[in-house]
Amino acid sequence: MANLKQLAHSLGLSITTVSRALDGYSDVSAATRERVREAAEAAGYRPNASARRLRKQRAELVAVTLPSDPGHVGPPHFLDMLSGCAEHLAAAGLNLVIAPVPRGVSELEICQRFVDGRRVDAMLLVRTKRQDERVEYLQSRGIPFVTNGRTESLIPHPFIDGDGFAGFRAATLRFHAAGHRRIGHIAGPQEYYFAHVRRRGWQAAMEECGLATDLCAEGAPLEQGGYLAALELLRQPSRPTALVCATDEMAIGALRALREVDGGSQISIVGHDDLSMGAFTSPPLSTMRMTGENLGATFASLLLRAIAGEPAEDLQELHAIEFVDRDSHRRPPVAA
């Protein structure tokens, strides 16, 4: 209800003084400042966001692109990340707005809509692809952004990512050290960077060990995709004795395939993401997770620093992957 004009009038002060008092400028006396603050509090005054945004030429918003294709946005705990990110952005006066990407519309177009209408100060990109047109566009427009996951862009840009290559290589080598020789990989869609790099980690380990890399099947990054991919690998003349899965959801789908084929007790399996659900599957799912606390806060921090103009090179975080030891990776190395 209350705007600055009314508040100023009721106090017998000018709009300027009230505004500056509330913003804590030193050119208004302590007494006046206090008086203004009390009146503002009493009136429940909050500055009109649109007006401030217009005047300050800042949208006070950060957009995150969300594909409406169910399941293609990220693991379930992605929502916690978003919420954490929004919380830390809010502490800096920024709000997180969802930029939905309807089926049939390119993510690029959505980016343009938000950027060209000056609706956002920065963007958060998730599920990056190896060649990501959003990255190129934002770079060309000079809009600050941070990606969740790297890209193959030649120009460096801010990102947070897990070292999927190292993580999947290590997991594969761990199986090899346990005596496994036929180690399969259940891969996600290869246009996504995360899926590609995880596959390459597995591949590198296999080649280092002098093993063939034919035991690889690709699927959608969901339970069903993992299930179908696992069935495909289990149909091979010589079955894998261990499976390295691109995501926990795929691994959980694969677990069902294993149960259907051999009762689930013969083949080792490991996923990635550390879903809480993984502790409750049968068997409990060994997995990997990106190290680092409070991912959302880190994204928020990088976004703020990007907006502040820090160079991209200083805003790249590659986190180590740690192994989460449950039970599903402990099957004997030789299948029945």
Place this chain on the structure above:
Amino acid sequence: MANLKQLAHSLGLSITTVSRALDGYSDVSAATRERVREAAEAAGYRPNASARRLRKQRAELVAVTLPSDPGHVGPPHFLDMLSGCAEHLAAAGLNLVIAPVPRGVSELEICQRFVDGRRVDAMLLVRTKRQDERVEYLQSRGIPFVTNGRTESLIPHPFIDGDGFAGFRAATLRFHAAGHRRIGHIAGPQEYYFAHVRRRGWQAAMEECGLATDLCAEGAPLEQGGYLAALELLRQPSRPTALVCATDEMAIGALRALREVDGGSQISIVGHDDLSMGAFTSPPLSTMRMTGENLGATFASLLLRAIAGEPAEDLQELHAIEFVDRDSHRRPPVAA
């Protein structure tokens, strides 16, 4: 880059005419309109959102409160709902913004921050409580809103909800008809309306059948909560032979408890939410789901109608619950 003034200048027209041409008013000639449109297209012109919002006195934003407490926001597919809702709001020129609720801050305060700063035109409330202070506040301020889940508010307000009472009553009666007599309930936190009403559905069925309602344990609406609650019920001198769980996540936690205690083959179980994961658990999880297509679109539609001023009574959707028949509810009615 381009604003209306520049565009108008380059066309030799007034700002007014350009603005009205782009908005399709009839008092600008078809020829001019076309000329303006082409120039706007070529210049990549998009109206400045903040300026329009200020002038039109509409924020063009809808906020959804998201607790940052992980897991307390809703089931995993909640994100799909949000995305769908955002998509349909966007088609009407509204964007969905996240109103994060940090630990230690009341949801009410967050609502006030958004409403009083005129940052939003409407709000979407999720995880409603039986007594929900947000509802009272928004009603008192006359801000349009829709809740995901009912409340016990005396004044009617727009909502979308599943008929949890009927659903859980029916599920319990189904177990009874199958011969079960010791039917337990794993309940969610009772301050949430959804958890309370589901429990009451189970309770009503038990009483109708003349059965005791002592086999009830409460936990957090997550796997761990369901796991602990199930262990509690399994410690009873006379175990339940069937479990009706408030959510699929709790049911999946309970499944693990069952496996630990009796191998998982003796006790029937049913959840609610129809998580995709449920098709891949061992055994596959029978569950319930709210009927209705595209929940997000429905929320968007209700929000738009609430903003348009339709009365709350016309904006209440109570959806039937349907049973999803997998396998976990088919255990014999008598425990070992």
Place this chain on the structure above:
DNA sequence: CCCATCCTCCAAAACGTTTTGGGAGTCAAT
């Protein structure tokens, strides 16, 4: 007593859009 300095405060401009309330010109009917 004068000048400089500081402390408070304020009028006005600006942000970019939409909307109000006409104004000029054309055309047809009077």
Place this chain on the structure above:
DNA sequence: ATTGACTCCCAAAACGTTTTGGAGGATGGG
């Protein structure tokens, strides 16, 4: 020639804030 209706266009106001560039008065040093 005048009137009225109609078409096409525009100047100016308004939305509510922040910021610029002082103004006016008090204070203190010379």
